[in-house]
Amino acid sequence: MTFLNEEIKKQLEEVFEPMKKEVIVALFATKEMCETCEDTKSFMAEMSGINEKIKLEVYDLKDDAELAETLQVKRAPAIVLLGEGRKDYGIQFNGLPGGHEINSFISGLLEVSGSGEKLPEVFAERVAKIDKPIDIKVFVTLGCPHCPGAVSKAHKLALENLNVRAEMIEAQTFSELSDQYNVSGVPKIVINGTEELVGDQPLEMFLDAIERL
Amino acid sequence: MEFNLQTKPKAPVVTPETIYDVLIVGGGPAGLNAALYAKRKGLSVGILAERLGGQVLDTSSVENYLGFPSETGEGLMKKFQAHVEELKVPVKEHLQITGIETGRIKKIHTNIGEVFQAKAVILATGSKPRMLNVPGEKEFLGRGVAYCAICDGPLFAGMDVIVAGGGNSAVEAAIDLAKIANHVALVHRSQFRADQILVDQLRKKENVSIHLNTQIQSVEGEGLVSHINALDKESEEVVKIPGNGLFVEIGYLPNSGVFEDLVKQNGRGEIGVNARCETSQAGIFAAGDVTDMPYKQIVISAGEGAKAALTANEYINTLKEEE
Numbered sequence: 112m113t114f115l116n117e118e119i120k121k122q123l124e125e126v127f128e129p130m131k132k133e134v135i136v137a138l139f140a141t142k143e144m145c146e147t148c149e150d151t152k153s154f155m156a157e158m159s160g161i162n163e164k165i166k167l168e169v170y171d172l173k174d175d176a177e178l179a180e181t182l183q184v185k186r187a188p189a190i191v192l193l194g195e196g197r198k199d200y201g202i203q204f205n206g207l208p209g210g211h212e213i214n215s216f217i218s219g220l221l222e223v224s225g226s227g228e229k230l231p232e233v234f235a236e237r238v239a240k241i242d243k244p245i246d247i248k249v250f251v252t253l254g255c256p257h258c259p260g261a262v263s264k265a266h267k268l269a270l271e272n273l274n275v276r277a278e279m280i281e282a283q284t285f286s287e288l289s290d291q292y293n294v295s296g297v298p299k300i301v302i303n304g305t306e307e308l309v310g311d312q313p314l315e316m317f318l319d320a321i322e323r324l
Numbered sequence: 325m326e327f328n329l330q331t332k333p334k335a336p337v338v339t340p341e342t343i344y345d346v347l348i349v350g351g352g353p354a355g356l357n358a359a360l361y362a363k364r365k366g367l368s369v370g371i372l373a374e375r376l377g378g379q380v381l382d383t384s385s386v387e388n389y390l391g392f393p394s395e396t397g398e399g400l401m402k403k404f405q406a407h408v409e410e411l412k413v414p415v416k417e418h419l420q421i422t423g424i425e426t427g428r429i430k431k432i433h434t435n436i437g438e439v440f441q442a443k444a445v446i447l448a449t450g451s452k453p454r455m456l457n458v459p460g461e462k463e464f465l466g467r468g469v470a471y472c473a474i475c476d477g478p479l480f481a482g483m484d485v486i487v488a489g490g491g492n493s494a495v496e497a498a499i500d501l502a503k504i505a506n507h508v509a510l511v512h513r514s515q516f517r518a519d520q521i522l523v524d525q526l527r528k529k530e531n532v533s534i535h536l537n538t539q540i541q542s543v544e545g546e547g548l549v550s551h552i553n554a555l556d557k558e559s560e561e562v563v564k565i566p567g568n569g570l571f572v573e574i575g576y577l578p579n580s581g582v583f584e585d586l587v588k589q590n591g592r593g594e595i596g597v598n599a600r601c602e603t604s605q606a607g608i609f610a611a612g613d614v615t616d617m618p619y620k621q622i623v624i625s626a627g628e629g630a631k632a633a634l635t636a637n638e639y640i641n642t643l644k645e646e647e
């Protein structure tokens with residue numbers, strides 16, 4: 112099955128043009144009970160075919176349990192973006208990043224490859240000060256136009272400060288987890304399991320919530 | 325599987341060093357059309373916006389934009405954006421305007437700390453969903469209370485949902501939700517304001533119940549929404565309408581708070597404009613949903629944006645004559 116038509120492929124070629132360094136797309140699938148694992152594999156294979164700087168590595172959640180643990184992957188399909196020297200920034204996608212979420216995936220690739228936008232100074236200082244482990248979960252649906260904005264902001268924080276991990280979670284694929292966090296509106300942002308934000312909040316709201324912890 | 329690609333190859337960026345003829349705040353239909361018209365007049369122009377596309381991106385289908393009998397909101401917006409991109413208008417996205425200093429050169433302050441400069445400014449910040457302001461609404465935000473049907477609808481697959489409102493957005497939301505949810509109850513405090521053609525479509529749905537003249541009084545539940553209490557104005561009885569989701573689609577409030585001290589606004593917070601889109605402040609123009617112009621529609625906002633740009637052009641020309 113092919114996912115991307117010629118038109119989108121051409122657009123993506125241009126979009127990936129500014130990529131500076133290689134990015135490893137570490138995809139974790141599983142053989143049992145995974146409706147979207149195969150689709151995610153094919154989709155990622157197509158994406159990596161668009162630019163040679165995108166390197167796909169496919170793993171199995173069980174067979175490669177050790178790596179999964181190192182990268183803190185708990186579900187499948189899950190994607191971790193690794194930078195130069197296999198550096199793990201804690202940037203994850205849980206579930207196929209299709210629909211609107213293709214945009215946060217693209218921005219993740221560009222950021223990890225080193226061609227993202229510089230964080231405005233007013234935020235850079237506050238981000239640098241984060242000195243405890245922060246785990247950000249951003250729940251999304253694929254039909255939500257303002258979800259990628261929230262995901263990208265969380266990922267940017269992870270990229271800038273290694274104490275921060277940030278994962279996108281597609282609420283329908285991981286419905287149990289969404290139920291656990293009472294997700295009935297997206298984007299829903301949960302920080303360290305306690306602080307909650309609903310909506311595509313500006314970066315200062317993320318930082319306020321982190322500083323409250 | 326669909327892919328809603330928004331990311332574009334790098335467009336030119338609005339910079340703090342440049343003094344523009346016109347800077348436009350907002351990237352919805354009003355802002356984009358203002359940019360198109362200003363650029364074609366030969367002005368140096370840029371767009372500052374939190375999110376390009378505005379509310380149109382939150383709309384599932386648009387059937388009342390001339391020339392496009394049936395488009396998705398996103399599809400229509402892509403065409404708008406492509407048209408503006410052709411003209412290479414610089415854009416700066418993902419920032420919020422926090423205030424504007426007046427003067428010969430206006431200074432636009434932002435949440436990212438950068439200050440942008442222009443001789444004229446067009447305010448096109450649109451609107452955001454209005455809240456019901458009933459007990460329980462805030463408490464259950466993200467726990468059943470929702471304001472974006474295309475975003476949150478899938479989370480209510482197979483469940484019972486309630487839609488509050490009687491205008492086009494409410495009826496469209498109810499029609500869309502009826503495809504996903506088990507049952508949809510549309511609740512509105514008076515009669516339908518929506519287009520007849522939409523109301524007819526809604527009435528054909530078998531899993532939809534319609535409660536007109538019914539005023540929502542509170543949102544109830546434990547942890548998550550379980551029902552609403554509403555006053556049936558005819559029988560004067562309080563009825564309990566069950567539902568796990570409440571989609572609030574009761575109209576819009578202008579995004580004008582940061583311009584409170586800058587330009588005159590009416591009691592609803594809409595920026596006052598005359599027929600030429602001039603505000604109470606020289607060199608500051610406004611267009612679209614954020615203004616007191618009646619009827620909030622894509623085609624109207626786009627038209628108003630064009631008007632604001634043409635008036636701004638005249639303003640810039642008189643400035644140049646004075647110099």
Ligand SMILES: Cc1cc2nc3c(=O)[nH]c(=O)nc-3n(C[C@H](O)[C@H](O)[C@H](O)COP(=O)(O)OP(=O)(O)OC[C@H]3O[C@@H](n4cnc5c(N)ncnc54)[C@H](O)[C@@H]3O)c2cc1C
Binds near residue numbers: 374376389582625
């Ligand atoms: C669900 C729904 C369905 C609709 N259906 C239809 C329809 O079928 N047909 C129709 O004609 N109309 C429809 N409308 C109405 C239509 O979308 C609006 O009238 C139109 O989008 C208004 O355009 P605008 O440019 O004035 O504002 P908006 O579209 O609201 O755009 C505002 C812009 O300003 C930006 N912004 C806001 N505040 C700031 C700030 N402080 N700093 C920087 N940027 C800021 C936003 O990010 C955005 O880019 C619908 C609306 C909704 C919500």
